Amino acid sequence: MKNSIYIVLFLTLAGCVSSTNLIEKDAYFSKENFLAKNNGEVIPSNYTYPQKKSFKVLSWNVEHFVDSFDDPYIDSKRENIPDSLMGNKIADLVTALKKTNADVVVLQEFESAKFLRSIADENLQNMGYKYFADVPSHGWYMNVVIMSKFPLGVIYGYGNVTTPLLGYKNKDGLPETQNTLNTRMWSIEVYPAPNYNFLLTGVHLKAGRGERNIAMRKGQINFLKQQFNRFLKEDKNKNMLVVGDFNSLLGSEEINLFTNEKRNREKFIDPLPQTIMTHTSDDPKRRLDYILINTNMYKEYKENSAEVPQLFTPQKMREISDHLPVTTTFIIK
Template identity: 80%
Template sequence: MKNCIYSIVFLILVGCSSASNLIENDSYFSKENYVAKHNGEVVPFGYKYSKKKSFKVLSWNVEHFVDSFDDPYINSKRENKPDSLMGNKVDDLIAALKKIDADVVVLQEFESAKFLRNIADNGLSDMGYKYFADVPSHGWYMNVVVMSKFPLGVIYGYGNVTTPILEYRNDKGEPETQNTLNTRMWSVEVYPNSDYNFLLTGVHLKAGRGERNIAMRKGQINFLKQQYKRFLKEDKNKNILVVGDFNSVQGSEEINLFLNEESKREKFIDPLPKTVMTHPSNAPERRLDYMLINTNMYKVYKENSAKVPQLFTPKKMKEISDHLPVITTFIIK
């Protein structure tokens, strides 16, 4: 009986030891060359963190931004034959990105991270953009993509998630759900330096006014809020930034779901002045684009840095997109 007990204890110890993080056995990675030791992520070999004490984030809906190749699985005139529709948008975007010089760039209505990588390689090669990610739709060309000078970690793709159309009933009195738009939401870990990281969520929520569209956005936002509960349960100090085209005006019930949360840990702050509008780009009269910062990350927000940069003439801005870009800066020491 005693031998049996010893055997069980031995097996338990062996099982525990085999579950240890192997990084701890490699002196190079175990000391300082990892970004998330708890899950095994490491800094790319040869990468050196920037010594900058701040970083800038850009979010921009660039309106039907597609490459010159036809994706045979997507049936859309804009995607099938884009050359006559794109004009000088690529060159203008390159010029804009050079002016802004953001460290992290999130673009909505952009075809793919592959396309963005190609633009960066050919037009922004001296700016340090090395990391790209997206969660593309299988059936549509308007995606949300990210480009970063900092290493990226786990990306949480929500394309397979079904969300409710909240507090809405159709003509038959039945509730509805949807999962065709949720590819346009994702979250990804970003690592500006060895001591600071944050969870970035890029969104392009359901467009349109009316009860059903509002209900769809509320369902999408409800899902994101539950995700943040999970992340904050794992780490109560989690830094979270949500950016993109929310298709929701200031003071709307959708935006208030973020801003009026009773739990301080789960509440978000809109740092843009209330007078700042983003749509339409040539004569902005409403705000549809936001950078919402959770209370943890707001501690490093650079005061008054959230703004809409003045890049080109209104006419040229309209040629690029019907939305204006939004930028924000954070101070890390």
């Protein structure tokens, strides 16, 4: 009986020992690969980090950007019969991407990463875009997608998450929740250099003015902030970047939830000058699009690099989208 107790105790203690990262036993990967030391990911064997001292990020809501194929699970005229509505948008987007030459591209209202990969394969072959990701909606065509010259790691998809309409009650005096829009938010690890990485969050928050829409955005933002707190608990020095169409005005309650945080480690900074507007693209009078940098990553922000690039005439920009793109640059330290 006594021996049986010892055996049970031994097995219990053995089960508490953390799992070994088997990659560490492989001399090549444990020595040469930065990611392997942390979580078991490795850089692709045919990949060489570019010898760059900086990298550029582009975010752009490209407005109803759909491929030429009808997805039978999505019922929308724009998606079902897109040819008459797209015009020259693909060619114009290609020109814009060549002009900006960003290392990391995040697009909102874009049908899929598969579509973006096909555009890159056909038109951007020599620009180095190798990595693509998204978390597409099951029932709608407006998604947030990423294209990167740098390897990508874990993507955290929030489509199954239910978020509250904070501070809002419906006509019956009852609170509301939603989980139909949260596919348009995700976070992903990006690895620009052997000893430098950051967590990128792409968003396309609920559109519209009014109390209900604001409450919905606040619920989405509250969830994201709790996610960011989880990441900071794992690594207090975590670099974090949030980009996209926030559908929130400058100085609004929603943006202030990011920028007015009292705890410095949880605060985000808007590097764009307050005078810069992004909507509508041909006559911009309000800001809806942002690149927000947490205080950790702001140390790498290249001063005065945040901007709205002037790519085409106002008329041409409006043919592509009702939003203007935003870009910024970071120094790799």
